[in-house]
Amino acid sequence: MSPNITLFIENDYEQLSRKAARIFADSVRTNPVGSFGFATGGTPEGMYTEMIKMQKAGEADFSQLTAYNLDEYFPIEPDHHQSYEYFMANKLFDAIGLPHDKRNIPRGDAKDPHIEAAEYDVLAIGSRIQMQILGIGNNGHIGFNEPSDYFRGATGHVALTQSTIDSNARYFDSPDDVPRHAITMGVKTIMMAETILLLASGEAKAPILWDALKGLITPLVPASILQMHRDVIVVADNAAAKHLAAV
């Protein structure tokens, strides 16, 4: 494994969530008013629950940071129950008391997604993200950077692959309701974060986690670019890390 990757293997999802929240809180403590990158998906939910507990217990203060989210479906109304704006408000931001003007998420209702993406890219890069939380898609995507024949650089308006539509359909009333596009931070934008905190849980992620961390660096596995980043922390549970641990 690349020496720039630190791997923590935890027994289960609960321990993974606690470990990730502690690592994140340690980073926020060094600069409580810094910029931090957030992710959606099922994996970071437990970590967000732990962060809320820490905030309420006075063990950490996440209310002064500035948040930048990786991505948002397009088009989607911000108050739609499956928008990432809604997700972040409900799973984390409201409970930690993060002011609305510190929540940056690409707008799913922007008039022009390309202009929205370009403006968001400038914002995110200019903010110098200290730690970027990432999950990993079953197909190796990070944010909504899908497998492709090139690494998407800047934040952009992208088409979702059928595999992503299928795996996200579980959250919608019907698969037809899943938006076919999204605005996502690009790979270059993600790589500019000072530290990446990648979470992976469950056996289904084991093969792709191996591909990402030990396989060939290829845009067919967008997360494999993380091998080139100078500071990546991976927190996985035993199930997701089972191939990594075996080598």
Ligand code: GLP
């Ligand atoms: C979505 C998000 C990704 C996330 C991925 C994995 O498509 N855009 O940021 O990492 O799903 O989700 P899960 O954690 O639910 O497996």
